[in-house]
Amino acid sequence: MATLVAPPNHSPVEDAEALGKAVKGWGADEKAIISILGHRNGAQRTQIREAYQNLFQEDLIKRLESELSGDLERAMYRWILEPAEREALLANLALKRDEKCYQVIVEISCVLSPQELFAVRSAYHNRFKRSMEEDVAANTTGHLRQLLVGLVSSFRYGGSEINARLAQSEADALHEAIKKKNESNEEIIRILTTRSKTQLVATFNRYKDDHGIAITKKLSDEGSDEFHMAANLAISCINDHKKYYEKVLRNAMGSIGTDEEALTRVIVTRAEKDLKEIKDVYYKRNSVHLEHAVAKETSGDYKKFLLTLMGKED
Template identity: 30%
Template sequence: MSYPGYPPTGYPPFPGYPPAGQESSFPPSGQYPYPSGFPPMGGGAYPQVPSSGYPGAGGYPVPGGYPAPGGYPGAPQPGGAPSYPGVPPGQGFGVPPGGAGFSGYPQPPSQSYGGGPAQVPLPGGFPGGQMPSQYPGGQPTYPSQPATVTQGTHGTIRPAANFDAMRDAEILRKAMKGFGTDEQAIVDVVANRSNDQRQKIKAAFKTSYGKDLIKDLKSELSGNMEELILALFMPPTYYDAWSLRKAMQGAGTQERVLIEILCTRTNQEIREIVRCYESEFGRDLEKDIRSDTSGHFERLLVSMCQGNRDENQSINHQMAQEDAQRLYQAGEGRLGTDESCFNMILATRSFPQLRATMEAYSRMANRDLLSSVSREFSGYVESGLKTILQCALNRPAFFAERLYCAMKGAGTDDSTLVRIVVTRSEIDLVQIKQMFSQMYQKTLGTMIAGDTSGDYRRLLLAIVGQ
C-alpha cells in the first residue's frame, strides 16, 4: 500500500546535485600520528550538508518526499509524534505554484537556516525509520538534503588559536598531580582542542615528563568519563579501527557498530581503517568480518570494506532510471528477492547517483526505495542497506537518529553516544544538532543533559557546544 498521491507528479528533474570537483579533502588539518607508525590519513571526498541556504546551490528540488503527520487527507495522528507548528491537519498534497520542488507536502511555516527559504520539512521523528502501522506505506521517506560543503567547517570543535602543546601538557599534569583530580581542567583542555592538537599534547606530555598521558588519564578516571577521554585522544582512523575490533571481540558481535562505521565512511577513510586495523591489531578486517557475520549481511560488509564506491559527483540519469528498474525487478516486481542486485547497486554507486536512483524509483514504483528495502529484507542486512540509502539522502539525519535511539527509553547506550559525538565533532556535528532538533523537537544538548551526569555530562555538553 502506498501514500495517496505519492510519489508526486509534475515536479522537474533534479539537476543540481553537487558537480564533480566540489568534494572536499580529509582530514581538515594536519596529519595524525598513529600509535605505532601508521601512515597519515590522505584525502577523500566527504559529501555533507550545508548549514544555510535550503535548497542548496545548484537548484536541486526542495527535499521532503514524505508527508508530515496529518499531512495527507484523513491521516490519523499517532500518539506523541511531532507535528508541524501551524500546519492544519488534513492539508493535502498537490504541486505548488510554479511546480518547483517536490509536491506540496505541508511545510513548516518558518524553518530556515542562515536566511534560506522556509522549506525544510520535519521528518516525523520516528526513530529507526519506522512509522506506526496505521500509516499507509509503513514508514516515512527519509529527509533529503543532497549537497556538498567544505570538510571540517561544520564541526563543533575547531583548532584552538594560540595553541601551545607544552602549556596544555602542564595543565593536564597539574590536574592529575597530588590527591584527587581536577576534572574541570581536563574538560577545559580536551573539549577545546582539535584531534590533531590532542596528538601534539600527548607527545609534549611524554617529552616533558617521561610519562604516557593516556596511562595517567586511565589511572585517574573511570567509567564513561574514561571511555570518552580516551576516544578523544585516539586519532580518528585508529578510533574507528579500534571500535570495529572491539565490536567483534569476545562472545557476540555488535553488528550495528560495523554498519555505522563501514556504511558511512568514505573510500579513503575505509582504506585507512583497513590498513590501521592490520598494523595495530595484526589482523585482517575482512577475515574478521567473515568469521563474525554470515549470509547477505556478510557480503554487504565485505563489499563495504573494499572502499571502492564510485565517488564521481556527477549524475547519470539514464543509469539512475535503469538501476531503479533493476531494483524493482529484483524486489517488488518478483516473488522473492534478488539480494545480490541490491548489494551491487548500493555498494558501488556514488551517493549522488543513489539519490537520483531513489527519485527514479519513487516515480516508477509509487513507493520509496527505503520502504521497499524494509519490505524485502530483515535483520542486519536491512539495517545496512537502509543506512547506505539514508546517508545518500542525509548523513547528519542518520547520525541524529542513531543518537536519539542511543538515549531514548530506559538506559543509555553510552558507547554509541560517545562514538558518534567524538567522530563527528570536527566534521558535521553542527548539522547533526540541527537535524536532531528538527526531527525530535528537542535539542541534542537537552537530551544528553537528561541522560548523563557529572563530569561525563559536562564534557559531552562542552563537545556538542552546549
C-alpha cells in the first residue's frame, strides 16, 4: 500500500495557480509547494505540470529547480516526474557518477515488473537518445557487464507457474557455479537474467533447503568483487524487494552519516506503491518507526517533504 495521501478531487488549475504564487518573488514558499505536490499522485502531478505550462508558459520542473536547493530540490525533482521517467533518470545518474554505483541499475531491473522495466527503457530512449543497455555496456566489462546488460534487457515471463524440476536442477547448477568461482559465472548470469521471478524464488528456496544456507550468504562468502555484489543484490531484489528496501533504508541512516540520495530514492519511488509495507518491515527489524528514524536523520523542509510522502505531517 501507498503512504501518499492524495485527495481524489483536486483542480490542476488551482494547484498550478497556488504553485505560481509559491514561487513568485524572492524566495519560494517551500511549505506551500510541499503541501500541494506532496499530496498529489502521479497522474495529478502530470496534470498540474500541464496546467502550469498553460498558465505561465513555463516548465514547472525548471522553475522548481531554480527556486529550491539541496536535498529538497533533488527530492522534489525526482518526485514530480512520472515513475518511468524518474527511474530512467536515476539509472542515468548512477551511470554518470565517478564512483560507479550499479546498485540502482540492479534495483530498477529486478524490482520493477517486466512491463514497468520496459517502460523505463522507453523513457530512457526518449530522454537520453540512447538505449539504457548501451550505456550500461559502455561503462562495464566482463562478467559484470554480462550480468548487468542481461538484467537491464530482461523481459521475464510474468506468470505464476513453477517448474519444480527446473528449480532443483538450477539450484544444483547455481551451487556448482558458486563453488567453481569465476569459471562458471555464465550459468549464474543465464539463470538470473532469463528466468521468471516466481521460478527464481522457487530455485532460491530449493537452494536453501538443500544446502542449509541462503544463496546470498553463500555468494558473499565466496566473493566480494563487483560481480558477486551485483548478483547478490539481484537475488535480494527478486526474492523480497520489501526486505531489500528495508536494508537500503537502514544503511542510508547508519552510523556513518546519512545517505540522502538513497533515502530520497526509496521514499520517492515507493511512496505511491508499497512504502506502507516497507515501513512495517522496517519497524519489525529495527523496533523504531521509519518516520522517527527519518525525522531524526533529516531536517528542515527536506524532512517535512519526506514525512509528507510517508503520510505523516510533522
